[in-house]
Each structure stands twice: as C-alpha cells, then as structure tokens.
Amino acid sequence: MAETLCRVLHNDWVNDTYKHLIVDAAHGAARAAPGQFFHLLCPVIGENAPFFRRPMSVYRIDKAQGRLEFLYKIVGRGTTTLATLAPGDELNVFGPLGRGFRLGADRKHIVQVARGVGLATLAPVAESAGRLGIRTTAILSARSPEHVMSADYLRSVGAEVVAVTDSEGTSDAAAVERRVRSLVERDGGDFFVTCGSNRLLRLLQRLGAEYGIGGEVAMEQPMGCGNGMCFACVGSFRNDEGGTSYRRVCWDGPVFDLQEAIAWST
Amino acid sequence: MAETLCRVLHNDWVNDTYKHLIVDAAHGAARAAPGQFFHLLCPVIGENAPFFRRPMSVYRIDKAQGRLEFLYKIVGRGTTTLATLAPGDELNVFGPLGRGFRLGADRKHIVQVARGVGLATLAPVAESAGRLGIRTTAILSARSPEHVMSADYLRSVGAEVVAVTDSEGTSDAAAVERRVRSLVERDGGDFFVTCGSNRLLRLLQRLGAEYGIGGEVAMEQPMGCGNGMCFACVGSFRNDEGGTSYRRVCWDGPVFDLQEAIAWST
Amino acid sequence: MVDMSVRIGGVALKNPVMPGSGTMAEGLARVMDLNRIGAIVTKTVTPDRREGCPPPRMVEYKDGSLMAIGIPSQGPDYYIAEILPHYRSFDTPLVCSVSAPTVDAFGAITAKLSAPGVAVIEANISCPNLESDGKAFGMDPEASARVIRRMKASTDRPVWAKLTPNVTDIAAVAQAVEDAGADAVTCANGMLGMAVDVENFQPALGNITGGMTGSCMRPVILRMAWQVARAVKIPVIGSGGIATARDALEYLMVGCAAVQVGTQNFIHATAMLDVIDGIEAFCRRKGVARVRDLTGAMRPRHGLREGQAA
Amino acid sequence: MVDMSVRIGGVALKNPVMPGSGTMAEGLARVMDLNRIGAIVTKTVTPDRREGCPPPRMVEYKDGSLMAIGIPSQGPDYYIAEILPHYRSFDTPLVCSVSAPTVDAFGAITAKLSAPGVAVIEANISCPNLESDGKAFGMDPEASARVIRRMKASTDRPVWAKLTPNVTDIAAVAQAVEDAGADAVTCANGMLGMAVDVENFQPALGNITGGMTGSCMRPVILRMAWQVARAVKIPVIGSGGIATARDALEYLMVGCAAVQVGTQNFIHATAMLDVIDGIEAFCRRKGVARVRDLTGAMRPRHGLREGQAA
Numbered sequence A, B: 001m002a003e004t005l006c007r008v009l010h011n012d013w014v015n016d017t018y019k020h021l022i023v024d025a026a027h028g029a030a031r032a033a034p035g036q037f038f039h040l041l042c043p044v045i046g047e048n049a050p051f052f053r054r055p056m057s058v059y060r061i062d063k064a065q066g067r068l069e070f071l072y073k074i075v076g077r078g079t080t081t082l083a084t085l086a087p088g089d090e091l092n093v094f095g096p097l098g099r100g101f102r103l104g105a106d107r108k109h110i111v112q113v114a115r116g117v118g119l120a121t122l123a124p125v126a127e128s129a130g131r132l133g134i135r136t137t138a139i140l141s142a143r144s145p146e147h148v149m150s151a152d153y154l155r156s157v158g159a160e161v162v163a164v165t166d167s168e169g170t171s172d173a174a175a176v177e178r179r180v181r182s183l184v185e186r187d188g189g190d191f192f193v194t195c196g197s198n199r200l201l202r203l204l205q206r207l208g209a210e211y212g213i214g215g216e217v218a219m220e221q222p223m224g225c226g227n228g229m230c231f232a233c234v235g236s237f238r239n240d241e242g243g244t245s246y247r248r249v250c251w252d253g254p255v256f257d258l259q260e261a262i263a264w265s266t
Numbered sequence C, D: 001m002v003d004m005s006v007r008i009g010g011v012a013l014k015n016p017v018m019p020g021s022g023t024m025a026e027g028l029a030r031v032m033d034l035n036r037i038g039a040i041v042t043k044t045v046t047p048d049r050r051e052g053c054p055p056p057r058m059v060e061y062k063d064g065s066l067m068a069i070g071i072p073s074q075g076p077d078y079y080i081a082e083i084l085p086h087y088r089s090f091d092t093p094l095v096c097s098v099s100a101p102t103v104d105a106f107g108a109i110t111a112k113l114s115a116p117g118v119a120v121i122e123a124n125i126s127c128p129n130l131e132s133d134g135k136a137f138g139m140d141p142e143a144s145a146r147v148i149r150r151m152k153a154s155t156d157r158p159v160w161a162k163l164t165p166n167v168t169d170i171a172a173v174a175q176a177v178e179d180a181g182a183d184a185v186t187c188a189n190g191m192l193g194m195a196v197d198v199e200n201f202q203p204a205l206g207n208i209t210g211g212m213t214g215s216c217m218r219p220v221i222l223r224m225a226w227q228v229a230r231a232v233k234i235p236v237i238g239s240g241g242i243a244t245a246r247d248a249l250e251y252l253m254v255g256c257a258a259v260q261v262g263t264q265n266f267i268h269a270t271a272m273l274d275v276i277d278g279i280e281a282f283c284r285r286k287g288v289a290r291v292r293d294l295t296g297a298m299r300p301r302h303g304l305r306e307g308q309a310a
C-alpha cells in the first residue's frame, strides 16, 4: 500500500455519464484484489476543489502490463476534475485499500447483481472467479441498454451476462427476483455478490436468508482518509449481539458480509 | 468600471520571464487610461490558488478593436496560472481601476525611465503623449538586451528609445543620471515619469527637485480589492503637513506625484 | 413574487443582504447600484484620527485571508462632512459603525454620529486589531453591556452590537447586549490570527496579528450565529465567510434575519447582488413566500442515514 | 548534520513531528515506518465504550474539513489488549490520549493506562463533540487545572494537556494547567463549527456541530500557540493546519517545541515524513544546527517596509 504518482494512459467516455480511466501503476496493480479500492487525489481546478481523495474500486487489474483501470461516474467536484485528465497527465493514487471479496474456491456458481457504479466494483470478481474456474452469472441493472457497461468484458472473462433495464421494464424487483430464484433453483447459484443498489441488497438479503446462501456486498460511504484513521466513513452494521454497530467502510470493508450489511437509505 | 468576462486572444512568451496577454474587452478598452490597471481573476489550479485578484497595468489599449493588452512577469501563484491561459479561454477582468497619469497638454518633452514591469505601465504614456503631440524619450533599463521589451512598439508610437542594460554596464545610476541630465539640459525634458525601480525613483526625485521639474510615478503594492475598499494596499506618502501618511495605491494611485512618493525598500 | 423584505431592530430593509463594515467604500457605487442592497454599512469610525496598522496588511490563503488593517479613521467630523454625503442619494438605510477606547467615548461618538442620514449605529466592540493581543470590549459580557447601555442612552437610533468571535461563550455576550438594549446583534467580526514569514523569521503582518475572514471561517462563525440565535430574541445578522447565496442561506436557516457580506466584495464587487438574486431564486424554487420564513428554518435531521445512532 | 531531537516534558523525541490524536491508526504502519516520527499519538480513549457521532460525519471545504466523529472508544481494557501491542515493536515513544466525563474518571483512566509501553498521557480536555454545544473542561481554566492535578496524582508518566481553541483566553488556560503540573501543552484541538444542508433544511452533520481542522485554521491556532508560548515555560506542541514543513516552521518560530500533524495525514499518509525532511532541509539551508533553536526564533519586523507606522 503506497502513494504513487501514476501516468494516465486513457480517460474516455463510456457513455454520457461514465468514463473509463487507465493508469500505469505497476506496484498498485500487482497487489490489488477484487473489491479493493484506490484513493485518488483528484485535481483542484477553480471552484472544483476536492479536499480529500476520492475512493474508486478497481475495475480491471492488468498485472502483466502493470495497469489499473477504473470505471467512474461523474457526480460532483472530484469526479469532474478527474474527468479532465488526459493521457500523459499524472494522477496520485493511494492504495490498494480495504478488504476485498473472499471468493472461497469451494463456490460453484456466483450470482452477482450490480447496478450503476456497482458494475465497476463487481467486474474483477467475475474475472477472478473465471480464473478460479467458478461459474459466474452477472445480472447488470441499468437505466437503459446504453447504460449497461462492461457486458462484453464480463463475457470475455467467462461470465454469463443478463442485462436488465428500466427502459425495457426488465429491472424491477420482481423480475430480478425471478431471475435470481431461477439461478439458484435451476443453475446451482450458491453465492451472492452485489453492489450499487439498496433495493438489490435487500432483495439478495431476503433470498440469501431464505435459501441459506451466503454472500457479500461492497458498500459505499464518503471517505476522509480511506485508511481506517479518521472514522468518517462509518455506517451501521448488524453485530454479533443482535444490535448494530458502526464499522469503517474503508477498513472493515468496503466488502461486508451480505447479512451484516444494512441498506442505508440514501 | 465593471467586472467583465473576456476572451483571451493571445498569451505568449516575450522572453524567458514575461508574457504578453491580449484579451477582447470592448467595454474596458474604451475607458482605460494610461497608468490605470485591471484586476484580474487568475485561475485556481492545484496548489496555485490565488485568493484575491491580481493587478496589472494596461500595456496597450486598442480602442478600435476593443482589445486590452498586458505585459506581465511570472513571479508567483497568480501569474503562474495566468500564464496557462490559452486563446479562447475566459478571463474575468475588473476595471479599469485607479488614477492614471495626468499628461497636461502643455508638456513639451516627457522623459520616462522604466525598469522591469514598469515598461508595461509606461508604454501607454508614450502612446498617449504621441497622440497629444508631446515628445517622449523612454529610457528602458533591463538586465540584458533580451530583456528590453517593447522598444519597437515605443518607437512605433513616436517615442525615442534609449536602452540601458546591466549586462552592457550602461544601466548604473551614474550613467542613467548623465542621460537624464542631458535630456533636460539639451533636449528640453520637462516632465518625468517612472515605474519599476526604487533606485530610479530616487534619482528622478533628486533631479526633479534640482531642476524644478515635475513628474509622476506609478507605485505597486499587493492588493486586496483594487477598488479602495479594503485598505490593504497602503504605502507611506509625503503629506502636506511635512509628515507622511498612508495612501491607497489602488485608489489614490497607482500614479502619484513624483515628490510625494517614498521609495519603499522592497 | 418573493417578499424579500426584513425588519432588523426597528429598520425595514428591502432585502437581508448588506456589506460588512470595512468591506465597502465609495468605490462600490461605481460598480453597482447601492439602492439594490438591504443596507449600506460604513467602515468603523473612531473618535480620534488614526492611520491604521503598518503594512504589510494582508496574507492570502486558499479560501480566506488574514488582514490587519486597523481602523484608519479620520474622525466623526470628517465622516459627517465627507463620507455621509456620498450615500445621501440612495434610499438604502445607512448603518454607521463606530468604535472607541472607552465607554464614555462610545457614548460621545454615538451621539455625534446620530446625524441626519444615519439610520442605525453599529457598535464595533469586536475589532481584533486595536488592542494588543486582540483584547476588546466584546470579550467581556459586562463591558459589552456597558458600551451598549451608554450608546442607547446617547441616541434615538437603533443600535446593533457587532460581536467578536474570539470568545468562549458568544451566546453569553449576545444575551448581555440584548439585556443592555441592543436592537440587533451582528455575529461576528474576524477571528484573530497570525502568520509567520518563515524565510525571514518575522511576522508576516506589520501588526503581527490580524483578522481571519473569508469562506474558510464560515463553519465556525455559523456555529456561533446558531448559538446566538438560540440565546436571544433580537434579530441576528450573520457575518462570516458568505460568498454565495448558498452560504447566506446557511446563516438564515440557523436563525439569522439578515447577513453581511465582507471579504467576497473584494473578489467580486457585485457579490451582494448575486447573493440577493440567489436567495430569491431559492425561495421561488422551494415555494418560500417570504425570505423571513427562512430564519431558523433548519429542522433536525429526519431518519439518520443509518438508522439508530449511538 | 542537523540535530533534530527535542525534549518535551521529560521525553526525548528524535524529531519534533508527531500525529494529532485521532488522525492516525494502525493503518499508518502499512504506509510508513513509524520509527521515523517523533512520537506515536493514539486516538483518545474514554472509560466507557461508545460508538461516536451518527453519520454524516464529514463536510469538506476547499482548505479544511469539518468532522464530527466523537470518540468511538472501546475502553481502556481493549486499548491495552488490542491497540498497544500494535505499537510495541517501534522505538518511538507512545502518547496515549485520554478523556473522561469527570475529574475522578480522568484520574482512573490515567492510572489504568499508565501501562508498560505508554510514555506519555495526553489529556484531551478539549474535544468539541462530546457535550452538547461543545462545552468542555478545557473551556474553564479551573476545571482544566483540576483534571491535570488529578492526572498527575494518578501516574508517574508525563502529562500533556491538549487545549481547546474555543476560548477567549487560551493563555489563561495554559497557565492554569502549567500551575497544575502539566509537563507540556498541546495547542490546540479542532474549532467548533457547523454546516447546513440547505437543500434539505437540515444540519449537514449527524452531530450538528463538529471540529473544523486543516490548513485554513492555521492562522487562528498559530496565533493561540504564540499567545500560549509567551505565557508558559513548559513546552508547547502546536497542532492546527500543518500540512507542510513551512507550516510547521511557523509553529516552531512562534515558540512551539514540537508539532502535531492531523488532517493532512488523511490526504497524504506520509505527510509527517515530508514535514520532518522539510524542516531538516530548512535548518541546513539556514545554518541552524539544532531544530530546537527554531523554537521562538521569530523576531520583530525590522525596518517596517514604509518607515514609521501609526
């Protein structure tokens, strides 16, 4: 884990709100695991003056070429200035940070359900599962077919992809529930991973409890240090004593046990 | 006087430390007089975060085309980010501000002595004098011949130009004194204007007093508002009662009577 | 149509936005129409003539500035003869800020400056530069109350007390001046700060200490305004780090009836107009009929983001 | 070779740079060698277990941040069992920060935490989030002195008193704790601030108020450190807005013997190393043989830039 000045290789639009960033980061790429994140020092430009770094999950890790990839949505100050970076520019990257996914080799079929930026977070899980010979089905939920990102990439690493969208009316809870039930009942789905939607988190918690299937969720919270030092990023989680306690998303997570997580109303 | 968003037309190096900035500013250009200044909102980029505006004298005013020109030296945060502006970028310009030179039409021969950024400030005096039919001799003092700026421009508006430089050993006080004395004694020099050097200010004060010749000097001081409101920009000036008082460089100046000014040791 | 008018301690203002004392001067009238702002507030006047602090007077930071101006003042006679006339042509109420070294002198200058054209006297009991170490009347509730009582006895004009933020318990000072008869409190002046020119092993300011102002001070002064608004019934005027309408709205929502814009006038001379227009646009967007309905409109957080809190 | 060592209240430090309490945790050891810094300072421990403030816990500004963390604490037993061992492998002195709701409880936790491996106890009498409105022991010189006296009676370790900046006269509090036996004072904790989420008419922080820290607070806290250093003989540790060596030098020159880096650790985890290296480079460049010679090295401005001042 270190602070590294990386060179930007690529930073282009994927659709109208997302960009795909690739940086040269041999050291970071060598060590990052699925679900971990990097804390990016976004540039200060005019009124857009992000004070703290901004957390971004690793979207792809290319250990061979020593490259790190991110897929990010432009939502505010930091991501706005991040979007101005051009190939050749420098980016100060701190990480890898946090606890990633724990993909036991005894899994048979991982069902991942992602929406929005969650797609970025779950992509390396599929890649990792592929390498471990674990079957993966990725249900990608998005506003419209144009917003379904990385389906081709997921297929290329061996995942089966199901795209569901609001505009086609296929993304509602009931429809996704039918899909997931069928994956569990007919296709041996035995582990859930999710990120990016409280609604989908609640759904998988319910189904996981019903079927007795374990799972993990990657949580988000605005961050200060990203390194467990400031306690700014806490959220409530179910604890062993049947109550809830605050845990640091950056340090105890960002990946948490599916049933310990509590869908925060955002 | 107003705050205007101008378009940058040109922002190029003149030598290794100075840039020449041209902006489209019909309103400002129409009203600016020699010796007045504009207060520029320099961009914020990373650690270079100028909080207040930065004052710059008008170097050339092209009323016909509605253009304003500045000649500036890169010295710190604000001028560093100013230097990043490219043609087409916007620059927020506030002005014209301050009290400029008073070139009575009864002058015969203005002797101007400038060094460093003072060249920018005095250039429009020569232009104005030219239009009023007043003879001007400009003694330009610089580190080396490459640092003598705007000699051609001054000649084009009718001024006689004498360049003196440190590297050629022609810029020392004694040499400049001989020049000025000769301009007064042989060529009818009857008004002094100066900017950019305490040493030259003291010299002209002494010669002005000796010959009974009036003059003006443009002073500099770090500024807050540039508009007489904050009182941050005061310096000491001789007052009527034989003492000194603080006066606002932005409001009571930046152009002051030669003998009222006090050379601040900077 | 949004009703932008407010009443502050007996004076009707067409809107709640005015400059902080010492952050506007005659030059502002060249840049904008002073009839558009809620009040004109002039630089503090002292009984004596003074030059103010030695330069350098300013240090810049990324999001604020440290200034040690002092009170360059030419005395009340000059004020009446030279400053007042500049503002007589506007229909905007004029707030005259005064300061003095003693309670008696506060009374005398208040009486003297209750001249035609002066609508309000604001007591600057908080200027951090006048006394060594920044000690000021405003640091002591008793002394503050004495100043206000004397001023009230010396004038028929409303008196606003401008508090210093350099205190442990600003609400206590606010209560003391309210009890002494102040018609409103302004919260607050600059916070005492300093800077070192490390290259030269010397203070960066001629005066060593100065007033820290600008956006970066807003969270601290806003907290004080909130504490003051909960402690007094008289109107509170917020002043500290207001650069945009959003910033002004924070002050209104924690309980202020009006706001003063200071340092931002130096960067954008027409900042107050943007603040006024922005507040009005916010009211329209949110369906707020009267700007005064925003005063104290902050409510407790509903449903904490993560359920139960510790 | 510059001698970077300093002695603070009976403890020898290899250099004058350490973290502020609550701004480092075990994670820092993954990023840098904790043997390089002057001291390790751990997050404040309270007698009881507590969860800390409800989220949201943070608001960002251009040059600082407002955080309401509270003191999530798992109590002294957990500290001794789980936290201390993390730091036993470093030869850097460990400063254990404690806080408590009563004088008695301050004594008890101090006794308990005077465990092997703890070199210094720092009294956090200043945390602004614990009590409503931010009232704290540190706002009252008497109460502060009582805490320190009790702590000194409960331990053989040096006791440092960390002051709150939310006071009128910080020098008076410093003198009180010096008289009570404090071995050093840390100046200061975060300044109490707040923010409003104007879109939703609610406080931006779950706790309403929080501590304002980061570069933008430096001018104010630096002024306080200067006032404290002139008032006491014990060493002063400066803490407020230090991001670079230059910032640390300001604190040393106004009279501090050491500094704590806080918020900047969150942005650059290795900030303290840059501060240490930068101070050493400055000493070399200026021919300063011992870093302790910088303490109080600020001199009056020579020859005011414009001659005589008013």
Ligand SMILES: Cc1cc2nc3c(=O)[nH]c(=O)nc-3n(C[C@H](O)[C@H](O)[C@H](O)COP(=O)(O)OP(=O)(O)OC[C@H]3O[C@@H](n4cnc5c(N)ncnc54)[C@H](O)[C@@H]3O)c2cc1C
Binding pocket: A037, A050, A054, A055, A056, A057, A058, A070, A071, A072, A073, A074, A075, A076, A077, A078, A079, A080, A117, A120, A121, A219, A220, A221, A222, A223, A249, A254
């Ligand atoms: C572990 C982790 C991994 C993440 N991975 C990705 C990723 O791969 N791709 C991606 O696009 N985004 C990701 N995010 C979210 C991303 O960090 C935020 O969108 C970003 O920090 C917003 O910064 P900003 O300055 O643009 O927005 P700001 O101007 O700071 O805020 C804009 C809005 O976003 C909200 N916001 C700010 N920070 C966060 C945050 N950390 N989490 C949730 N909401 C926030 C604010 O409350 C505000 O409403 C991740 C977040 C976390 C915690």
Ligand SMILES: Cc1cc2nc3c(=O)[nH]c(=O)nc-3n(C[C@H](O)[C@H](O)[C@H](O)COP(=O)(O)OP(=O)(O)OC[C@H]3O[C@@H](n4cnc5c(N)ncnc54)[C@H](O)[C@@H]3O)c2cc1C
Binding pocket: B037, B050, B054, B055, B056, B057, B058, B070, B071, B072, B073, B074, B075, B076, B077, B078, B079, B080, B117, B120, B121, B219, B220, B221, B222, B223, B249, B254
């Ligand atoms: C009326 C007026 C007209 C001017 N006209 C010109 C011009 O035509 N061309 C030109 O190149 N410069 C001119 N200057 C100087 C110019 O304003 C400064 O060089 C500029 O503000 C420095 O900004 P900075 O952010 O780059 O430097 P900073 O980072 O602010 O400071 C760098 C150094 O410059 C000093 N400095 C900062 N501001 C000023 C100032 N206003 N005057 C003197 N020293 C300062 C600082 O003390 C510091 O040592 C003028 C100044 C005034 C007051």
Ligand SMILES: Cc1cc2nc3c(=O)[nH]c(=O)nc-3n(C[C@H](O)[C@H](O)[C@H](O)COP(=O)(O)O)c2cc1C
Binding pocket: B230, B231, C019, C020, C021, C022, C023, C043, C044, C067, C069, C071, C097, C124, C127, C162, C188, C189, C190, C211, C213, C214, C215, C217, C239, C240, C241, C242, C260, C261, C262, C263, C264
């Ligand atoms: C340069 C300057 C001069 C000031 N002069 C005075 C003054 O004379 N009297 C006074 O009461 N306040 C004075 N103030 C304080 C302002 O009126 C205002 O309360 C303070 O700056 C906080 O607001 P801001 O953060 O918007 O600047 C001055 C502030 C500045 C920056």
Ligand SMILES: Cc1cc2nc3c(=O)[nH]c(=O)nc-3n(C[C@H](O)[C@H](O)[C@H](O)COP(=O)(O)O)c2cc1C
Binding pocket: A230, A231, D019, D020, D021, D022, D023, D043, D044, D067, D069, D071, D097, D124, D127, D162, D188, D189, D190, D211, D213, D214, D215, D217, D239, D240, D241, D242, D260, D261, D262, D263, D264
């Ligand atoms: C997130 C955070 C948590 C903090 N927790 C504590 C604490 O537990 N105890 C304490 O004495 N100070 C605490 N502080 C104060 C810091 O130690 C430091 O004094 C303060 O932040 C000022 O320094 P800075 O501006 O460099 O951050 C905390 C500060 C921050 C930002």
Ligand code: FES
Binding pocket: A222, A223, A224, A225, A226, A227, A228, A229, A230, A231, A232, A233, A234, A248, A249, A250, A251
């Ligand atoms: S972001 Fe600092 S502890 Fe998580």
Ligand code: FES
Binding pocket: B222, B223, B224, B225, B226, B227, B228, B229, B230, B231, B232, B233, B234, B248, B249, B250, B251
């Ligand atoms: S810069 Fe504000 S008065 Fe001159």
